[in-house]
Structure formats: C-alpha cells, structure tokens
Amino acid sequence: MTPPEVLEQLSGRVEDLERRVAQLEQRSLAAPDTIATETKLQHLPAPATSESWQMGPALTAVGISLLGIAGAYVLRALAGGAVLPRLILGLTGAAYGIGWAVAATRVSRKFSGGLYAATSVLILAPMLWEMCLRFQAMSPLLAAGVLAIYLATVLIAGRNSYKGPAFSPLFAGSAATALALCIGTRSMLPFIAILLAMTLFVEVQRIRSGALAVAPFVLLAMDAAIFALLVIYRMPAAGRLEYPVLSPAAVLAAPLLLLLMEATATAVHTCYQRQRMGIFDAFQLMAVFGMFAAGVFWMVAELAPSAIGSLCLVLCGACYWAAFDPFHCTAEPRNFRLFATWAVVLLACGLYLLEPPSWVAATCAVAALGTILAAPRLHSTTLEAHSIVYLALAAFACGLPAYAWHVIIADIPVHLGWPIALFAAVALAGYALCHEQQSEDSAHRAIHLVLALLATFAACALLTHGLLAVTGLAVHPEPFHIALLRTVAVCAVALTLALGGVRLQRITMSRVAYVLLAFVVLKLVFEDLRHGHLAFLAASIGIVAVTLIAVPRIANRQSSGQVIRRA
Incomplete structure (x- = not known):
C-alpha cells in the first residue's frame, strides 16, 4: 500500500471518528430535555375522567x-x-x-x-x-x-x-x-316510658362521656309528651272519653321520674364532676320542676301546698349547699349564681305555700338576719343581696307597705300587728350588724342603701303611729294635728340619721336622710298646706326649715372628717 493510500485511509477514519463524536454530543445534549419533558408529564395532574366518579358514591x-x-x-x-x-x-x-x-x-x-x-x-x-x-x-x-x-x-x-x-x-x-x-x-304511658328510657340513656351518656348532639331533641320531646299528659288528664273525665282512665299517681309518676333523673344528673355533673351547667340544662331543670309542680296542683289540689312547699324547702337547702360548699371558691360562677338564685326562689315559694302570711314575714325576717350575719364570714355579696330579698318578702308578707301608707299618708290604722314590729326590729338590727365601710363597690353600696331604706321606712311608720297614739290619749287628733305629727316624726328620723351617720361613720345613713328631706318637702306641699290651719302650718314649715338647714351641715361635718383622715 502506497503512502498516499495510507494517508487517504487514515484521513477517512479520522473523519468517521469525528462524525461519530458529533453524533454522541448531540445525543448527550438532547437527553436532559427529554428527561425534563418526561418529568413535567409525570407531574401534570391526571385528567379527570368524569365528575361522576366524585358523585358516584353519593348517587349510589x-x-x-x-x-x-x-x-x-x-x-x-x-x-x-x-x-x-x-x-x-x-x-x-x-x-x-x-x-x-x-x-x-x-x-x-x-x-x-x-x-x-x-x-x-x-x-x-x-x-x-x-x-x-x-x-x-x-x-x-x-x-x-x-x-x-x-x-x-x-x-x-x-x-x-x-x-x-x-x-x-x-x-x-x-x-x-x-x-x-x-x-x-x-295511649300515652307506653310511649312516655320509652321516652323516659331514652332520657335516662342521654343523661348517663352526658355523665360518662359528654353530652350527645341529639340530647336536646330527646329532652324536648320528653317535655312535650309529659306536658300533653298533664294537660289532657287535667280535664274532667267527660272531656277525655277517648283516653284510658289513669289514677293521679300514674299521671304524676312520669314527671316525678323525669325530675329525679334531671336533678340527679345535674347534681353529678356539677357537684361531683365540677362541670359548668349549660343554659339549656338550667332551663330544662326549671321546666321539669314547673311541670311536676303544676301536675301536683292539677291532680291532687288538696295535697299540693304541703307537698310542693316541703319539696321547695328541701331543694332550697340542697341549692344553698351546692352554691356555697363546692362552688363559692371555684371558677364556675354560673353554677354559683344559678344555685343561689334557685335557693331564694324555692325558699320563698315553700314559705308561702306552707305558712300563713304573718309567719312568712317572721321566717323571712329571721332568714334575712341570718344571711346578714353569715355574709361577712363567707365573704359573699350574694348572701347580702339575699338578705334584701328576704326583707322585702317579709315586708310584703306582714303588710308594711299598706300600714306605712295609712300611717304616713292616708288615714290612721287602728291596730299594729306584731309581724310589723318584728320586721322593724329585724331591719334595724340587720342594718346595724352589716359591715359598712367607707370605700365600697357599687354592689355593696346599693345593698346597704336598700337595707337602710327598709329600716328607715319601718322606723318612720312606727314613730308616727306612736306619736299619733300618744296624742290621741289627750285630744282627738284633727287633720292638721296629724299632718304636724307626721312632719315631726319624719324630720326627727332624718336628723337622727344624719347624726348617726357622723357618729358611726356610715355614709348611707346620711344619704337616706336626704331622701327623707325630699319626702318631707313634698309632704309639706301636698298635705300641710292643704289643711290650711295657720298655726300648725307655721310649725310644720319651721320644723322642715330647721331640718333642711341642719341635715346638710351635719353631713358636711362627716365629709370634712373623712377628708382630714385621708390627708
């Protein structure tokens, strides 16, 4: 082989190698683009074949x-x-x-x-x-x-x-x-029995693992069934011929069982498990008790006052225990307020059902005095508010508003009952025993103001009655005599309150004295001026004028004394 041929052959091989290298380089550059394209295709979401696949289970x-x-x-x-x-x-x-x-x-x-x-x-x-x-x-x-x-x-x-x-x-x-x-x-009783069993299951589940979502519906159905039972069997027998004959005990068994279940579940849920009472649970318990009480009054009216009254007193004690034993120092104020409010209402209902008005007044007065004494020891503003409620109930039960109206404004009553005297004594003692301080919050100020007003109201009535009775021993009182004596009594009480407020450092007494000043001015205009006896009218005006001058000055002494002590 000649050298040119060799060179020519070598040149061909070099060209062949260059061509192959170029092809390999082109393939290596195209490979990443292919991989990226495949990756993009893999990441693209699979096209939805049809929305029917999503709606398929629901439609099925x-x-x-x-x-x-x-x-x-x-x-x-x-x-x-x-x-x-x-x-x-x-x-x-x-x-x-x-x-x-x-x-x-x-x-x-x-x-x-x-x-x-x-x-x-x-x-x-x-x-x-x-x-x-x-x-x-x-x-x-x-x-x-x-x-x-x-x-x-x-x-x-x-x-x-x-x-x-x-x-x-x-x-x-x-x-x-x-x-x-x-x-x-x-035929109501078989289905009411089923609803009672469902209610029992719901309450047990609430205690064990929390309330079920269906519980309110079941309880409302139970309430509706029992209410229908009571309303239907309240009617005379001639008006419900299609219904089977049931005894009062059979009719009252259902609301009694429901009340026992609800009360037990509430006691366990709040007193034992220390859970907050729900709003629905509170209304449900009140509704069940109301239906049971109404059923007793409808079915056995002759036994209803004693039975419901005794039950109210028992439940009152239970509510007071539940309010002040486990909850007074816990973080569940709703439970405390509910039980305390129920206790007051139950005690009032029980007393009015079991006792005559005079003994209701005496019992409420004693209860008010007891709550006044217990409130500072338990550090409870609620008990102080309860004392006001009990005093108000005692005042209405003994007839104090009507008595004071006749003594201070209208004609003179002939007889003074012992409940009124007892109320006045308890009201005065209660205000004397309450712990009034110079710096109090608005709740305590309101409680002490109402307590002082009740005591002053009774004291004015008794003092006026006493002055009229003593005057009646000497002369037959005429209208102008009565007007003057009433003015004297009210002004005397106002001055006494002003002086007592200074001596005892009780600002509430001074505030009540100003209330009496406003009352005596109105009385002077509408009563004393109307009778027109000049001598007695002059005496009334003079007494009122002296009182108007004296009370603010005495009260200013109290205010200046407080400023000096603060300084």
Whole structure:
C-alpha cells in the first residue's frame, strides 16, 4: 500500500471518528430535555375522567335509599290491599326498618350513614302510625314494644359510635315517633316510658362521656309528651272519653321520674364532676320542676301546698349547699349564681305555700338576719343581696307597705300587728350588724342603701303611729294635728340619721336622710298646706326649715372628717 493510500485511509477514519463524536454530543445534549419533558408529564395532574366518579358514591347511596323506600311502598300496598294479614306485614315492615338501621350504623361514609338512617326512620314511623291508627292492626302496646326493640337494636348496633353520623338521626327519629304515637294513639304511658328510657340513656351518656348532639331533641320531646299528659288528664273525665282512665299517681309518676333523673344528673355533673351547667340544662331543670309542680296542683289540689312547699324547702337547702360548699371558691360562677338564685326562689315559694302570711314575714325576717350575719364570714355579696330579698318578702308578707301608707299618708290604722314590729326590729338590727365601710363597690353600696331604706321606712311608720297614739290619749287628733305629727316624726328620723351617720361613720345613713328631706318637702306641699290651719302650718314649715338647714351641715361635718383622715 502506497503512502498516499495510507494517508487517504487514515484521513477517512479520522473523519468517521469525528462524525461519530458529533453524533454522541448531540445525543448527550438532547437527553436532559427529554428527561425534563418526561418529568413535567409525570407531574401534570391526571385528567379527570368524569365528575361522576366524585358523585358516584353519593348517587349510589341515594339510589339504594330509594330502593329501600320503594320496598316500603310495596309493603304498604300489600297492607292496603289486604293481600296478607296486616299484622304480619307490619312486623315485616318493622324488621325491614330495623335492617336499614343496622346497615346505617355499619357504613363508614357519613353521607351514606345519615341517609340510610333517615330511610330507616321513614320506613318505621309511617308503618307504625298506619298500623295503629288507620288499619288498627296493631295495638298501642304492641307498637310501643316494636319501637322499643327498634331502639334497643339501634343502641346495640351503634354502641361503638354514639356520636357517629347515623346514631343521631336514628335516635331523634325514635323520639319523634314515640311522641307522635303518644299523642295519636291516645295511649300515652307506653310511649312516655320509652321516652323516659331514652332520657335516662342521654343523661348517663352526658355523665360518662359528654353530652350527645341529639340530647336536646330527646329532652324536648320528653317535655312535650309529659306536658300533653298533664294537660289532657287535667280535664274532667267527660272531656277525655277517648283516653284510658289513669289514677293521679300514674299521671304524676312520669314527671316525678323525669325530675329525679334531671336533678340527679345535674347534681353529678356539677357537684361531683365540677362541670359548668349549660343554659339549656338550667332551663330544662326549671321546666321539669314547673311541670311536676303544676301536675301536683292539677291532680291532687288538696295535697299540693304541703307537698310542693316541703319539696321547695328541701331543694332550697340542697341549692344553698351546692352554691356555697363546692362552688363559692371555684371558677364556675354560673353554677354559683344559678344555685343561689334557685335557693331564694324555692325558699320563698315553700314559705308561702306552707305558712300563713304573718309567719312568712317572721321566717323571712329571721332568714334575712341570718344571711346578714353569715355574709361577712363567707365573704359573699350574694348572701347580702339575699338578705334584701328576704326583707322585702317579709315586708310584703306582714303588710308594711299598706300600714306605712295609712300611717304616713292616708288615714290612721287602728291596730299594729306584731309581724310589723318584728320586721322593724329585724331591719334595724340587720342594718346595724352589716359591715359598712367607707370605700365600697357599687354592689355593696346599693345593698346597704336598700337595707337602710327598709329600716328607715319601718322606723318612720312606727314613730308616727306612736306619736299619733300618744296624742290621741289627750285630744282627738284633727287633720292638721296629724299632718304636724307626721312632719315631726319624719324630720326627727332624718336628723337622727344624719347624726348617726357622723357618729358611726356610715355614709348611707346620711344619704337616706336626704331622701327623707325630699319626702318631707313634698309632704309639706301636698298635705300641710292643704289643711290650711295657720298655726300648725307655721310649725310644720319651721320644723322642715330647721331640718333642711341642719341635715346638710351635719353631713358636711362627716365629709370634712373623712377628708382630714385621708390627708
């Protein structure tokens, strides 16, 4: 081979190698673009095949529920045509509804579970209604038994998911069915027994693991059933011929059991578990007690005052214990306020039901004095407010407003009853024993002001009556005599309050003295000037003028003394 040929061959090989290298370089540059493109294609969202895939489970559940409703209509058509015995068809429909209830508790999807539960209720409730009322193929007692079996199946099947999506519709539907059949069938006690069992379950669950979402609906259905029972059996027997005859004890057993359940659940929930009482629970307890009390008054009117009065006093003691023992120093002020308020109302109701007005006044006065003494030891403003309430109740029970009206403004009463004298003594002693301070909050100032006004009101009435009685021993009092003596009594009490406020360092007494000044000026215009006897009118004007001058000066001495002590 010649050298040119060799060179030519080598040159060809070099060109071939260069071509191959160029091809490899082009492939290496194109590879990253291909990989990036594939990566982008991988990250792109998969196109939705169809929205029906998302709506598929919901539409499937709706279709299955419609098939269930269709099956119920088939049973209804068979029952309407009397193809088979209606009782057998009714029991078959109940079993059909129970099967749907079990299926609802075992479905994982919320929508499907709730829809199947609603289907179960819509199958069972109309079937029981028509079998009892339209076809009369099923007695109310048998219908109540079927509903009880249905409810027991729901509780057993859903025992692991009482707060699941299917349980609430099933439980609420059972309560609504029981209420409807209770009113529609005229046989109320079997269905009320079912509602009582449901209420017991709801309250036990509230204590064990918290309140269920369906609890308010069940309790309201229970309240409606008991209220209907009491209203219907309150009527004369001639007005409720379609209803079975029940004794008063049978009628009152349901509200009594409900009251015991609600009271026990509230006591455990608040006193033992130290939980805050809900607003609905508070109103529910008051409504149940009100229905029971009304039922006792309607069914056994002759025993109602003593029975309800004694119950009120017992519950009053329980409420005071619950208010001041576990809650007074805890962070649950709502429980404390509720129990304390209930205690006052229950004590007032119990006293008015058990005692005559004079003894009600005496008992309330003693209770007021006891709360005044206990308030500073327990550091309780609420007890001080209770003393005002008890004094006000005692004042109305003993007839103090009417007595003071006759003594100070109208004609003179002939007789002074011992309850009024006792009230005046207790009011004066109560204000003397209360711990009034120079710097108080608005609540304490208001309480002490009302207490001082009540004591002053009674003192003015008694002093005026005493002056009129002493004057009546010497002369027969004429209207101008009476007007002058009333002015003297009111001005004397005003001056006494002003002086006492300075000596005892009680600003409330000075404030009440100014109230008396306003009253005596109005009295001078509307009573003393009206009678027109110049001598006695001059005396009244002079006494009022001296009082108007003296009281502010005495009060200013108290104010200046406070300023000096602060300095």
